[in-house]
Amino acid sequence: MGRPRRALLSADLIVREALALIDADGVEAFSMPKLAARLGVKSASLYNHVDGRPAIVEGIRVLIVDEMDMSGFADRPWSEALIAWGRSYRTAFARHPNVIGLITTTTVTSPATLDMFETVVDALARGGWPPETIVPVLTSVENFLVGASFDQAAPDVMIDVAEREHEVPQLAAALRAAGTAKAGRAEVAFELGLAALIDGLAARLAALTDGPA
Known part of the structure; x- marks a missing residue:
């Protein structure tokens, strides 16, 4: 045959x-x-x-996770590792924007995804984060990354003031200053937000532990 x-x-x-x-x-x-x-x-x-639709959703999550860079957690400070992971996280979801809402609103059960979170949590613990703060830190970082992934899939013109510039002059001026290329604006916003988030977390850790992060 x-x-x-x-x-x-x-x-x-x-x-x-x-x-x-x-x-x-x-x-x-x-x-x-x-x-x-x-x-x-x-x-x-x-x-x-x-085993039905839920298993397929978890399988899709694993495919997305497989695109993320976890290498920094092996030997880099938690802050540097989070930045590298965060960039790859956003890139992975930006390749598949239609799944963001589906993946981020279903319970995580797959071993591969749990292993990813274990790696991140272990790095935060080794970095000195108190146990009760680790999940909130992870959640706050993911919240930012998911939002940034949605921004990658946003329309080229997200805020249109073309016919109302005289009513919102400050907004119109800020939009002109930001430039017209969506990709550039999204990248600048992402890197600014990621740096601010990590710097803020480092400052928070220092305050919690009375020492440098």
């Missing part, structure tokens, strides 16, 4: 095709029947490899 013309189903293939479907058509297009149709199989066939 010859080889099958269609790739054999696997959990990895299903998850990757689900991500491709969401990338192309948005999260509203993500359903088991639509995914099965994309793969050329019956919906029931998917359940032989994955």
